[in-house]
Structure formats: C-alpha cells, structure tokens
Amino acid sequence: MKNILLISAACALSMQLMLAQSQGNAVVPTQTTDPSTGVFISTVGNMQLTPAANCSGNATMSTANGSNYTWSANSNNVNFTTQTRQYYNPYTGQYEDAPNQGGTQAQAALPYDNSVIFDADVMINMEASSYTAIFSVTDFGKTVIAADSAMSSRLKTFTDALLRDSINATDIHIDFISMLPVYEVEPQNKVFSNIATEVPAGFKIKKNVHVLFYDHTKLDQIITHAAQASIYDLVKVDYNVNDIQAAYDTLRKIAVEVIDMKRNTYKMMGFQTTILTMAEGYDSKYPEERYESYTAYLQGQSYVNQPQGSNAQVKTVEKEQTVFYNKVPYKQFDRVLNADLAEPGVQFYYKLRVKCKMEHIEEEPAAPAAGTKPAPKTVGAQPAKPGTNTNTPPPPAGTYQPKVTVK
Numbered sequence: 464m465k466n467i468l469l470i471s472a473a474c475a476l477s478m479q480l481m482l483a484q485s486q487g488n489a490v491v492p493t494q495t496t497d498p499s500t501g502v503f504i505s506t507v508g509n510m511q512l513t514p515a516a517n518c519s520g521n522a523t524m525s526t527a528n529g530s531n532y533t534w535s536a537n538s539n540n541v542n543f544t545t546q547t548r549q550y551y552n553p554y555t556g557q558y559e560d561a562p563n564q565g566g567t568q569a570q571a572a573l574p575y576d577n578s579v580i581f582d583a584d585v586m587i588n589m590e591a592s593s594y595t596a597i598f599s600v601t602d603f604g605k606t607v608i609a610a611d612s613a614m615s616s617r618l619k620t621f622t623d624a625l626l627r628d629s630i631n632a633t634d635i636h637i638d639f640i641s642m643l644p645v646y647e648v649e650p651q652n653k654v655f656s657n658i659a660t661e662v663p664a665g666f667k668i669k670k671n672v673h674v675l676f677y678d679h680t681k682l683d684q685i686i687t688h689a690a691q692a693s694i695y696d697l698v699k700v701d702y703n704v705n706d707i708q709a710a711y712d713t714l715r716k717i718a719v720e721v722i723d724m725k726r727n728t729y730k731m732m733g734f735q736t737t738i739l740t741m742a743e744g745y746d747s748k749y750p751e752e753r754y755e756s757y758t759a760y761l762q763g764q765s766y767v768n769q770p771q772g773s774n775a776q777v778k779t780v781e782k783e784q785t786v787f788y789n790k791v792p793y794k795q796f797d798r799v800l801n802a803d804l805a806e807p808g809v810q811f812y813y814k815l816r817v818k819c820k821m822e823h824i825e826e827e828p829a830a831p832a833a834g835t836k837p838a839p840k841t842v843g844a845q846p847a848k849p850g851t852n853t854n855t856p857p858p859p860a861g862t863y864q865p866k867v868t869v870k
Contacts, residue, residue, distance in 0.1 A: 579729070579736065579821045583721035585714050586793070586812040587800040591702035594679060598672045598689055599696040603645065605665045610642070614668050617692045624688035625674060634675035641669045671698070679806060702749050704809050711745055713800070714813035718743075721797045722817055729821065736819035744814045748791050750807040755789045758782045 600617060604610030622635055647664040650657075672694070674685055686697060704710070726736045760782045788807045793799050796812065 577821050578739070579819050581722050581725045581736075581817050581819065582797075583718035583725075583815040584796045584812065585717045585721065585798045585800070586791070586796045586810060587710055587714055588790075588802065588804040588808045588810055589704055589710055590804065590806065590808050591679075592705040593675060593677050593703040594682070595701040595703065596674045596676070596682060596685055597698040597701070598674070598694050599640075599698050600670050600672060600694050601667065601696075603665055603667050607642065607666050610666045610668045614670060617694065618670070618672065621672065621689055621692035621694055624691060625685065628681070628684055628688065630674065630676060630681075630685075636673040636675075638671040638673060640671055641667075643667055699751055701751070702807075702809055707747075707811070710811045711813060714745070714811065715743075715815070717798055717800065718813055718815035722815060726819070730824075733824050735822045735824050737822070739818050739820055741815065741817040743816070746812060748810045748812075750788060750809070753789050753791070753807075753810075754786055756784050756786045758784050 598621075600614065602610055602614040602617065604613055618637060622632075625635060626632060643666065645664045645667050646661040648659045649662045650659045672689075676682070676685065682700065689695070689697070729736050790807070791810050791812070793802060801808075
C-alpha cells in the first residue's frame with residue numbers, strides 16, 4: 464500500500480537528499496504527470512509526493528503498520544518523529560495504539576464485545592521430599608589394576624563414613640562413567656630428527672557417587688566425608704518431590720477460587736458472566752535451574768594512573784565469582800502458597816484462563832409490601848356492538864324512528 468504525502472516538490476527533493484545522506488546512498492525520484500489532473504507527481508520508493516503551494520507547515524503520513532510520522536519542513540531540513548506506538552490486542556486480533564507504559568499504574572483493557580477473559584496465576588513453594596548429591600571421582604594408574612585399586616580405596620573410605628552417619632547402603636549408588644588410556648609424548652632419539660611420538664602412559668577411571676538423603680542439613684556432613692576421601696568435585700544436588708500431582712491439585716483449587724473472586728467483582732458491578740471455554744497450563748522450576756552468578760569488583764584507577772607513553776602491560780588477577788539462588792518472582796501471580804519459604808524449594812505454578820459471556824443483570828420490579836392490597840382494576844366503557852356508530856348522538860325525545868330489520 465503506497466503512502467500519500469502532500470508536500471512541495473522542493474520539500475520532496477530535500478527529504479530525498481536527507482535520506483540519501485543518512486543511508487549512504489542516493490535514489491533518483493521518478494517524475495510523472497497525472498494525465499487526468501495535470502498534477503506533477505514525484506515517486507521515491509513506495510512514497511508518492513504531490514507538490515503543494517509552498518514548503519511551510521507540517522505534513523503527516525500514516526504507514527502500513529499504523530504509525531504516524533510528521534515532517535516539519537523548512538528551507539534547511541526535514542524532521543520526522545514517530546507519534547504513536549502499537550500493541551497486539553487479543554480481544555480484536557489487531558494492532559492498536561499502545562497504552563501508556565510510564566509510571567507505576569496498572570493497565571486495564573476494556574473488551575470490544577460482550578465477552579471477558581479471566582486469568583488466574585497461582586504458585587506454590589514446596590520443600591523437597593529428598594535430595595540427591597552427585598560427586599565425581601577421578602583416579603589414575605599405570606595399569607588398569609592400579610587405577611581401579613586406587614579408585615576403590617577412596618570410594619570405600621567415603622562410603623564407610625556415610626554408613627556411620629546413618630546413610631543407608633541402598634541410598635548410595637556408584638555410577639561407572641569411563642576408563643580410558645592416557646598418552647604422553649616421547650621424542651625419538653635419532654640423529655637429524657625432531658619427531659615426537661605418543662606412547663601409552665596409563666589409564667584414567669571416572670566414576671560418580673550418588674548419595675540420597677532426606678534432611679538438607681546432612682549435606683555439610685556428606686561434603687566433609689567426601690573431602691576426607693580426597694573427593695572434592697560436587698557436581699550438583701537434585702531436589703526430589705514425590706507427590707507432584709498433589710501440588711497441581713492444590714493449585715487448581717486455588718485458581719478456581721481466584722476466578723470466582725474476579726467474576727464476583729463483575730457481579731457487584733451489575734454484570735452476569737457465563738463461562739464459554741477455558742484453558743490451563745502448568746510448569747515448575749527446580750533450584751538447580753535458578754542459580755545465577757555474577758562477579759563483583761571495583762575497577763579502580765590502575766588504568767588511568769599509567770604514565771603517558773608507558774609500555775607497561777597490566778596483569779589482571781582472577782576475580783571471585785559469586786553464585787546465588789534467584790527464585791521466580793512473585794509479582795506475576797495472583798496468589799502464592801508457602802511464600803515465606805527460606806530454604807530453596809521447588810516452585811510449581813499453574814495458569815487457568817476462562818472466557819465468559821458478559822450480560823447486564825436486569826433489575827426486577829420491587830415486590831409490594833406485606834399487608835398492602837393490590838390496586839383495583841379500572842373498569843372501562845363497555846365495547847360497542849358491531850355495526851353501531853358510537854359517535855352518533857341519541858335522537859331527541861318524541862321523535863319517530865323507523866324500525867330497521869336486519870336479515
């Protein structure tokens with residue numbers, strides 16, 4: 464769709480030159496004449512420019528996406544600014560003027576028909592029913608037997624300490640990962656030769672230890688036992704919830720209460736809502752998904768204080784990285800259960816959306832007060848017999864009237 468802009472030919476040329484300067488290229492306008500009106504038309508890209516009387520004042524163009532642009536033209540430059548922004552309206556399926564995004568006021572959109580959509584977003588924070596700590600163990604030996612013996616000795620030290628600390632043997636699992644040969648480079652002792660060859664140097668074994676425990680405070684003790692066995696690599700800690708369905712059942716009930724509360728708000732305003740259709744969605748976030756990291760340090764003045772012309776190189780040091788638990792924020796939810804949970808837990812959230820038909824409630828007439836009698840019915844004139852003229856006055860007294868017989 465072409466955008467029509469009324470502007471003078473001089474303004475059109477000025478505008479085109481400015482666009483060419485800003486874009487780094489030049490576009491020669493196509494100049495034609497309307498045969499029906501004889502008006503000179505200059506076309507630049509997808510915009511037609513029709514000359515006006517002069518180049519003063521403002522001109523406005525509406526683009527295909529609904530934005531309005533205003534040109535303030537004079538002899539020196541052409542300025543254009545965006546006047547409106549747009550957003551997608553789910554009620555109409557069209558892009559419309561965007562509401563004010565500034566400030567802290569909540570936004571509300573009115574429906575364009577007799578339907579209304581209610582959303583209920585609810586969340587629950589649940590403590591894990593159990594935890595699984597996973598440690599990675601690596602050992603090396605010149606032979607397979609030597610590597611396996613060194614690995615077995617460290618694992619036995621670790622598992623014996625766990626058993627003494629009331630961890631059941633069924634809650635400890637050794638997961639074999641890999642056993643691979645390791646090579647080293649050996650130079651060849653030959654005259655006029657600088658070739659080195661890889662030769663076997665031994666074997667490396669990797670295993671993981673899974674420890675299941677039910678009290679989160681035991682994690683510190685488990686890490687201590689691992690360190691005593693020269694095991695330092697804690698891969699991760701899984702949070703387990705044994706009854707996920709119960710969490711979602713609770714959220715469904717709360718979501719229905721939220722929807723009923725919002726429908727009652729409309730009822731108090733004099734509107735009856737009837738549910739037409741509904742949809743639901745759910746998701747969850749575990750603590751291992753919500754840990755984030757950042758590095759906090761001051762840059763200082765070391766770079767600024769370097770003397771001019773100095774060739775000194777600045778050697779930076781390693782900055783400490785901080786890891787923290789960043790839970791899902793609460794502000795997007797209508798209701799949050801167990802919101803004051805200090806320990807990182809599993810966050811389950813549920814969304815219920817219903818579409819309702821909205822009708823105005825008709826007010827019924829007030830009933831008569833007790834003990835009062837209804838008003839008597841007004842008795843009107845008797846209806847006239849067919850064929851009689853009710854507008855004819857009666858004859859004077861003593862006047863003879865012939866008898867008319869109707870057969």
